[in-house]
Amino acid sequence: MPCTPSDMKTVADIVARHDADPTRLVQILRDVQSTFRHIPAAIMDRLAAQLSIDRAQVQAVTEFYTFFSTEPRGRFDILISDSITDHMLGSREIAAYLCERLGVTPGQTRADGQVSVDFTSCTGMCEQGPAGLVNGYALTNLTRDRVERIVELVNDGTPVSQWPREFFVVKDNIHRADLVLGTKLQPGSALRWMFQRGLDSTLDEIAKSGLRGRGGAGFGTAMKWKFCREATGSTERFVVCNADEGEPGTFKDRVLLQSYAHQVFEGMTVCGAVIGARRGYLYLRGEYLYLHEPLNAVLAERRRAGLLGSNIIGRPDFEFDIEVRIGAGAYICGEESALIESMEGKRGVPRNRPPYPVTNGYLDQPTVVNNVETFAAAALIALKGGAWFSAAGTEKSKGTKILSIAGDCARPGIYEYPFGTTMAQILADCGGTGAMGLQIGGPSGIFIGAQEFERVLGFEDLPTGGSFMIFDQRRDVLEIVRNFTHFFAHESCGFCTPCRVGTSLLKNQLDKICAGHGGKADLAELTHISKLVRATSHCGLGQTAANPILSTLERFPEQYEQRLKAISFEPGFDLDGALEVARRMSGRDDAHAHLAQEA
Amino acid sequence: MTEHMLTIDGQRIPFTEGQTIIEAATAAGVYIPHLCHNPEFKPHGSCKLCTVKVNGRNCSACTFPAADGQEVLNNTQELNETRRTITQMLFIEGNHFCPSCEKSGNCQLQAVGYYLNMLDAHFPFFYPSREVDASHHEVMLDRDRCILCELCVRASRDVDGKNVFALSGRGINSHLIVNSTTGKLKDTDISVDDKAVHVCPVGAILIKRKGFEVPIGERIYDGQDIGQVSLEHEMPIVEEAEHGR
């Protein structure tokens, strides 16, 4: 696409809006993509020049994130969430219907450039699916009726801003509130308490609370803050809130950001004071674009109320502000060091550790990265003290955990429980009593069967970042595993060999078995690759990518064995299909022009 | 000064503060298989061939800091099998037809395959479509053989100061790109004397008209295995760095 002078003016404006700051490259490319529906080569050249960075960097970042494209997408770019829970609500059928009515092929832009439809990883609307995105904005509860109306709106060219509001309603669906969701925090009250109590004793309270990271790994929060605070040789320190929430089935951070944003920002501000940071960032997953404006409004409100900026709550020595940065479709950017890379305007590739972000984080400076829920809890602990929090939970897991429950149950949504609660209790509360199995912690967690429902929520037994998916008897375990395995192959960043190649091998091997072309040796092979990917991958993504396979192989071996053929060997590709081109071109269809799949 | 010590396969190995496990090993004459690592450049840690067990946990020897009392396992059957599988993965994700490759006999990927007694690539081949860039009059880029080690990226950035190469894309679609508007080598300022042109461990970056110059039998890995060659070449580099520390 040749770029006109007016296009170049638009690009210059976008760059200026972002202060020509190369760390904001992902943000800039988001704006370019939404304006031009792709990132044309000529604009890459221009961006490189205006930001004084390599053209290769612009291209590399463009080609890394799934929300960017080098070929034009439709003026209406629709993505359908491909999470297993969306599948269970009929998303695949809805997508097929949508494509049929619009006359588009998934992944391709309609010839008139009006519309494109594709699939995307879980959009975090699991309890109100089938869900999707249109030009980045979340669509919920997609029904055939809605599809009909969307088709009209698209064909009429009605701008998304004029589409019916109800298409975009995102509900909180909080069914059980406990410490974090049930305590009202007056904006600024935690900050006042903190200064009254003193920064050191505030950190002590966090330590006493026993708060551990809510994003998955469960590292002690006070310890992390302390390491960062004590890191030497820095020019500045940073607070980063990880709102990437990419683990399929997780949507509790969305609710916190939608309805508890003050609490989250207050937690970040507390952290800023404790570690001595002046700048904080919230890295919001691209799928939650709809939250960008409201979050900025809360930030503005806090600035007006003297809770952000300089002179916070009248203290001339305390200055702190927060900026929202948005991702562009990459699960790996939830990994803290990949997130930092992304914030620096690069591909989201996990760094080598050590050093850790607490000493060498954003811009190589000491940085605390915490999950949204961790900050929300920290704000309350600063207000109410450590004992208030640690009274709930178990010895090793203090306090409460917010779950996002989706799948086969009567009341999916948000449930906050003290650690130590049994699966059976949770299932009873949400009406999931017919469950055959649960996926705890998302695809990277584990799959447990009905005989394990007395197990409890907690770092010592069943940890989860929040994802809690319920499957009843109707569901096919292997289809679930296949969905997860495809997810990892799609999201692998490609840095290290075992994950880059291994996740694709796992995907192909599992597809082969599910399609009925696998023998005993194929199952052994699947196990072998799984163990290698788990043992040798560089980061958490690869190290957990085989969990769905390994945890179900252990519990439901018969599900796999049922699919196996008695034969010892069959090709993993369609042998007869491999003759199709030659058949067509030679016009032959005789017996010799075909091959059986098995000997 | 007390001497720092760790053990590799039971053998006591001294190291200096700040060294990685592979540096300590190399200095002591212990070969740990590696591909993306080259002691002249910043450690990278992507190929995972150098996977060792440190106190029971898998680590990349090329990035993991050496520490007192570490018990490292390196030359075990289990680890070598793992490394062989990883090597096979590198073969099947690209297009490696050694008989027609100018690098054959001098190629580290191939040599590691020999070292690990890899007789076949085991997995189904991906046979990807990758672009060959023959635009430059002296330097050739055949992406079919690229193993994404980023040595050329590091060399061009850190030594040549040119940033000619970068990795792009994601996952299995990751690929090497060239930093020019056309994406072609001819439109960069790369020159045949650049470090980046000489660090490729495989036959992806080649100097034109130099192919098949050394007869079979006299190529680097015809007579010696990569363990010997690597130590001979890298020990002095590590030692020099050690003195510089």
Place this chain on the structure above:
Amino acid sequence: MAGKIKVATTSLAGCFGCHMSFLDIDERILALAEIAEFDRSPLTDIKHCSDQVDIGLVEGGLCNAENVHTLREFRESCKILVAVGACAINGGLPAMRNHIPLQECLEESYLDAVGVENPQIPNDVELPLLLNKVHPIHEVVKVDYFLPGCPPSADVFWKFLTDLASGAEPSLPYELVHYD
């Protein structure tokens, strides 16, 4: 070992180079004849395997339907199936066509190339149809051993067969492992 071991060989999409290299064992062929007997092979001109062959050596990858049939017959008849040479192991040079769509290959060869008279895609039922891609043999049948090389040297064949004949697990020392 009681009787002689029965050895069969075949060439699929290969260049016959592996067979030629096999013959390079020169006078050792006499020693080999003491322990081995050749069954189906281009070297003996026997067209089909006898019931049970001990060792089947396969040169070349799979480029067409006939290759697949031959390979399957081999697998069926041979207790031990051996992929010999780069083409059998990774498709080899014929597989370099894999990144060009078959349609383009056929068009270029039979329709569009300069000097083509009477352009048409051959459709004689006697001619085997081409597969979309050239595949190594382990993607279609189970393979027991691999002898890499382009071609593997005579010493490789010798070492492998004498190991097997003596009942040892075949192994190739460093000097004998080559991919070219």
